[in-house]
Amino acid sequence: MLAHLSLKQFAVVDAAELAFGPGLTVISGETGAGKSLLVDALGLLSGARADSGVVRHGADRAELVGEFDLADAPLALDWLRERELHDGDGDPRCLVRRVVRADGGSRAWINGSPVTLTQLGELAGRMVEIHGQHEHQALMSRGSQLDLLDAFGRTGALREAVAEAARHWSGLLREREALQARGDVxxxxxxxxxxxxxxxxxxxxxxxxxxxxxxxxxxxxxxxxxxxxxxxxxxxxxxxxxxxxxxxxxxxxxxxxxxxxxxxxxxxxxxxxxxxxxxxxxxxxxxxxxxxxxxxxxxxxxxxxxxxxxxxxxxxxxxxxxxxxxxxxxxxxxxxxxxGATTRLETLDSEIAAARNAWRIAAGHLSEARRAAATTLAASTTELIAELGMGGGRFDIQFEPTDDDRPDPNGGERVEFLVAANPGQPARALRKVASGGELSRISLAIEVASLGLDAVPTMVFDEVDTGIGGAVAHIVGQKLRALGARRQVLCVTHLPQVAAQGHAHYRVSKTKQEGLTLSAVQVLSAREREEEIARMLGGVELTREARAAAKRLLADVG
Known part of the structure; x- marks a missing residue:
């Protein structure tokens, strides 16, 4: 999990030191204060491309350092040891550092050794998952839907076997076409x-x-x-x-x-x-x-x-x-x-047919695993949709067969996520759901239903609760807190109902110094947290009613 994050001269942050623990950590703040900067910093530490805009005005470089405790991330530890980036002395800590210069150039280090952005991304993929406020847009793609289903069903090995069978068939086909193109030799x-x-x-x-x-x-x-x-x-x-x-x-x-x-x-x-x-x-x-x-x-x-x-x-x-x-x-x-070309042409026909049959067998095994995973994911998501204020709604996954005469490396079917937002309505493709609020809740339900099952220990949510409120927001907060019982969860939110569910709470605020806007990040005490949630409930003026409501929200969490 992420244990410590250090920011220097990053965007509107002069310097910040943040310590993180297990469970759900929420991050709140006024609009424009820079709440999502912490997510952006983790993105850069995960190998995202940077430009000079991330360097604070007047500074020559920005420096980001993340310390991770990999006791709960064995895949990340194995990756480090394979590349001799960890000495294997029993200390599970890992230090990731990124420096971005004012001219847009950057460098990265893992445990003091220089690495490429590709390597940074490979390691981060074993430590952190970042879900942005527009994550649901990726779910509109049928390719992304298939990837999510395979991740949920843990069908990676079966899918690779299908891809390998398809590559073998394609290679034989290209060989035959090349021989045939020669004509009479x-x-x-x-x-x-x-x-x-x-x-x-x-x-x-x-x-x-x-x-x-x-x-x-x-x-x-x-x-x-x-x-x-x-x-x-x-x-x-x-x-x-x-x-x-x-x-x-x-x-x-x-x-x-x-x-x-x-x-x-x-x-x-x-x-x-x-x-x-x-x-x-x-x-x-x-x-x-x-x-x-x-x-x-x-x-x-x-x-x-x-x-x-x-x-x-x-x-x-x-x-x-x-x-x-x-x-x-x-x-x-x-x-x-x-x-031997003539003889090879004769044998290639039979080899191509055998390769196509091998692909069909591998694709059949993958299809069985996908359908089983789809049943589980659909049931879990449907249950969550109801809890998120869409009673009677239904989530389903539709399978459409592909042409098995031309083996597809992705398998023998395409999938389409279908949603019926209200009882009695026919299920429609998720990408055709009109209401932004409904789409946001459905996407969050899919994400929550499909998360927490992989080996990545830290999950980051950047305002994925946009477009919801009231009792539904309370349930979203409960789901994120429950997810925090299995994984470390960091959530940037503007909802007091979600913020109240956090095990820890950071507030991002902005000030002006010498004409420059700066952001400051501080961990909140119990009293400060109550004040922040009251602000989120009531706005700029903290009324007695807002404070009382904040106390109730925190008391309900227990």
């Missing part, structure tokens, strides 16, 4: 087969291509390589003239004769011995290289033709030679897909 297959055969003729992987290039270069420079090998062999170990090997051996012989007079010359001899070994190995390798080299014009011509084909293929396919293997594989994959 035989010419394409023939052309791709020819291209693939050309690419299969040579080894086009990087390693074989590297070997081909090296072999081509070696054959192209064979004459120069042979001459270089022969000259090196003569200089290193030739027998017909001076050579490095013979010179080194002569030096060793001379040093060996002189080493008996200088022992360090033996070390030099050892080094030259190693050099002779290296020279012998070099001569052997030169001999092997020379024997591998051959002036073979035919082989060079064959290599040249092969390399030419590779470059020609690269130009043809507009890729580099080292990308030809990848291009060959792409063509092979497309050939495989096209070759």
């Amino acid at each position: 035989s010419d394409r297959i023939a052309w791709l087969s020819h291209q693939h055969a050309e690419l299969e003729r040579d080894a086009l992987e990087p390693e074989p291509l590297a070997r081909l290039l090296a072999e081509h270069r070696r054959h192209g420079h064979a004459s120069d390589l042979i001459e270089a090998c022969e000259r090196a062999s003569l200089r290193l170990g030739g027998e017909d003239g001076p050579s490095i090997s013979r010179t080194v051996q002569q030096v060793r012989n001379e040093l060996q004769r002189a080493s008996e007079h200088e022992p360090r010359l033996s070390e030099v001899d050892g080094m030259l011995d190693l050099a002779v070994i290296q020279l012998d190995e070099a001569l052997a390798l030169l001999d092997r290289v020379r024997s591998d080299l051959d002036l073979d014009p035919a082989s060079f011509e064959a290599l040249d033709r092969q390399l030419g084909r590779v470059h020609e293929l690269a130009r043809k396919h507009r890729v580099s030679p080292d990308q030809l293997a990848e291009r060959r594989n792409e063509i092979a994959l497309e050939l495989e897909q096209l070759s």
